[in-house]
Every structure is written in C-alpha cells, then in structure tokens.
Amino acid sequence: MRKPLMAGNWKMNKTAGEAVSMLKALKPEVADVNDVEILLCPVFTALYAANEEIKGSNINLGAQNLFWQPKGAFTGEISPSMVKDVGCSYVIIGHSERRQYFGETDETVNKKVIAAFAAGLIPVACVGETLKEREENVTFEVIEKQIRGGLAGLNAEQASSLVIAYEPVWAIGTGKTATPAQAQEVHAFIRKLYSEIYKDAADKVRILYGGSVNPQNVSELMKQDDIDGGLVGGASLEADSFAKLVKYAK
C-alpha cells in the first residue's frame, strides 16, 4: 500500500518567522494524523528555523530545489548535502516554474534527482504539460519525454521511493483544477509508463497531483486510484487550509 503524501510548496513566500508561526499553528491541528504523510517545503532561508519548530512532530521538511554539485565555486547555489544537513528529507525537483523561469530541462532534472538520492533525500520530481501542449493533444508525449529523460538511471530502491508530481501547468495558481478524471487519466499513464521502465517499482512510486488543489476538491481527487497525494501551493500557506487538505476535509 502506498501511504498518501500531502506536500505544501510554499514557493517564494514566508520569512523564517512567518514559517515558524504557521508551523506552530499547524502542529496541533494535524497531531493525530498518521495515515497521511505531511510535508512542507519552505524557502531555503526558513529551513533551519522550520526544522527546529517541527522536531518531534509528524511534519516532514523539504527544500524546493538544489544544485547537483557537492560543493565549490557555484555562487548562489545549495548542495544536496547542505539541504540534508538543515533537516530536509525531501526536495522538489524540476517544478514547472523552475523549468519556465530558470531554464531547467529534463537533463538538469535528472542530474538533480540522482544527486538528491545520493545525499539521502527523496526527490519530488515534477512533470506536466502546458495549456498549448494539452490543446495540441501532445500531453502524453510531453509527459513521457519528461519521465524518460528526467527520471533515468535509478536503481530499484530509488525508483520505488521516488515521488512524482503531475502538475498540469495550466492548472497551477490559476484556480483551474484538472477534473479528477483528467488527473487520473494522466496518473494511470505515468504509472504504466513507469512500469515499463522500473517494473515493480510502479506499484510503490507515489504520484501526487498538483494544480489548484484546495479543501473543496481534495477529497474527489484523492478517491482516484492512481492519485497518491497532492503538491499544493496557495492552499498550503495557511495552517487551517493545509490541515483540511491533510484530512481531505472541506
């Protein structure tokens, strides 16, 4: 059985102090949840304080990015072991905003995924088509290229523990969610494709849906066979709303 994962991607929001306040409010609201894994991904500068605040709780910490080199002359970058050292167990890789604004490609995503695993982190690797690609009926081709390129070269254990996030770009931050059926269709496609590459790991890999997930639509999405959780932006910023998401409650 795959344990559902509800992940919050805070993007470029919250100072360290604001992150700590949110976590203080969230902790008691989700303290009794043990059938869903909880993950929050603050900005780099809030990770240390966030980690201090969540110690001993059921909330996991993740970063939103890393660089694949272990150290050296790469001004402004942060290595996988630094992300691990500050308390993260997960890291988001290849979010569509990174692809769109910072030139990330399937090749850089692959380097980051491999480097994250090598440092003991679990990557949450993002894939998804743009509106233009959906309208041109190339969604499956686009996703296949992203999966084959971005997720190549994993061993069996890595392939099983990886988390994939399917985020249709047209649904991110727009209030337009894919319908549960639209999302399920792509999730099932991803799992089948993954089984061609990584065999049995396809039953274990968790595939999250992302794109305007909120307390109103979460329970229908979570009923789909191949949706194992959510990667949530806007609705993860406030404790009340994120606690509802974790409980699939309106």
Ligand code: PGA
């Ligand atoms: P959203 O963002 O929930 O605000 O649409 C999701 C994401 O980009 O991860």
